[in-house]
Amino acid sequence: MALHEVVPGVHAWVxxxxxxxxxxxxxxxxGGQVLLxxxxxxxxxxxxxxxxVDEATGGGPIRLAVNTHQHGDHTYGNSLLxxxxxxxxxxxxxxxxxxxxxxxxxxxxxxxxxxxxxxxxRLPDVTVRDRLTLHIGQRQVDVVHPGGPAHTTGDLVAWLxxxxxLFAGDLVFSGLTPLVFMxxxxxxxxxxDWLAAFEPAHLVPGHGPLLTAADIPPVFDxxxxxxxxxxxxxxxxxxxxxxxxxxxxxxxxxxxAGWADAERIVPNLHRAYADALGTELDVVAALTxxxxxxxxxxxxxx
Ligand SMILES: [Zn+2]
Numbered sequence: 001m002a003l004h005e006v007v008p009g010v011h012a013w014v015x016x017x018x019x020x021x022x023x024x025x026x027x028x029x030x031g032g033q034v035l036l037x038x039x040x041x042x043x044x045x046x047x048x049x050x051x052x053v054d055e056a057t058g059g060g061p062i063r064l065a066v067n068t069h070q071h072g073d074h075t076y077g078n079s080l081l082x083x084x085x086x087x088x089x090x091x092x093x094x095x096x097x098x099x100x101x102x103x104x105x106x107x108x109x110x111x112x113x114x115x116x117x118x119x120x121x122r123l124p125d126v127t128v129r130d131r132l133t134l135h136i137g138q139r140q141v142d143v144v145h146p147g148g149p150a151h152t153t154g155d156l157v158a159w160l161x162x163x164x165x166l167f168a169g170d171l172v173f174s175g176l177t178p179l180v181f182m183x184x185x186x187x188x189x190x191x192x193d194w195l196a197a198f199e200p201a202h203l204v205p206g207h208g209p210l211l212t213a214a215d216i217p218p219v220f221d222x223x224x225x226x227x228x229x230x231x232x233x234x235x236x237x238x239x240x241x242x243x244x245x246x247x248x249x250x251x252x253x254x255x256x257a258g259w260a261d262a263e264r265i266v267p268n269l270h271r272a273y274a275d276a277l278g279t280e281l282d283v284v285a286a287l288t289x290x291x292x293x294x295x296x297x298x299x300x301x302x
Pocket of ligand 1: 023071
């Protein structure tokens with residue numbers, strides 16, 4: 001993992017290989033102060049990130065931290081931030097983390113079972129519904145919600161309009177399988193057009209390598225085709241009376257078979273089914289079916 005200086009004073013923490021629980025984060029520094037975008041899943045990974053930020057930014061106080069969404073790979077490390085740091089998140093993100101059972105004990109769906117270390121639930125101090133503008137030194141950071149469910153129901157991006165850097169959170173998985181089961185497949189698809197309209201010079205995805213402006217169209221087109229495959233497979237599966245797991249087993253992933261975390265086809269189909277049928281999605285059941293599809297626990301490195 002390494003801190004990449006995307007433009008002067010704007011850093012992306014990129015953790016290979018970007019699979020389950022291995023996220024990207026960021027830091028914006030100016031005037032001796034720091035704003036973070038997300039933390040990491042575990043105590044060890046978050047301390048490593050904070051030490052790298054300290055070194056790169058001269059150890060200025062972390063005044064603000066933005067959570068792009070509720071998932072633990074981006075938020076469990078919140079509790080390691082200084083008490084004085086103001087944590088910002090979407091109102092649905094705050095509620096999602098408040099009731100998240102996984103921080104108290106991860107279900108045995110991954111191998112090894114993640115060990116979060118000494119982290120506790122730390123919720124945002126400030127919640128956002130639509131948008132908010134933050135200032136760190138002379139820099140402006142716009143925190144914006146895509147307008148509806150996408151990766152989750154409480155996604156935010158952090159946009160630096162002057163530097164044209166977009167921290168997209170998990171609205172973008174770069175080079176590996178996207179996960180949308182706690183949001184919306186159609187919403188995540190629409191969010192790609194919304195993200196492209198920022199016309200970023202640099203995009204920091206929630207997982208996977210950094211993107212420049214030239215990378216964005218082909219990467220987004222691949223993600224669009226994947227979401228369309230999920231929607232088509234769900235439509236056929238519902239008509240044929242298949243369960244999401246059966247539909248996943250019948251689905252040829254084609255060009256996406258090589259993307260890491262391919263088993264996410266199963267929870268993604270659970271989401272598409274739930275939206276098509278107007279039912280509630282059971283998170284643990286969706287992930288348990290992903291394990292069944294793989295025939296083994298899901299791999300992780302945390
Ligand atoms: Zn993530």
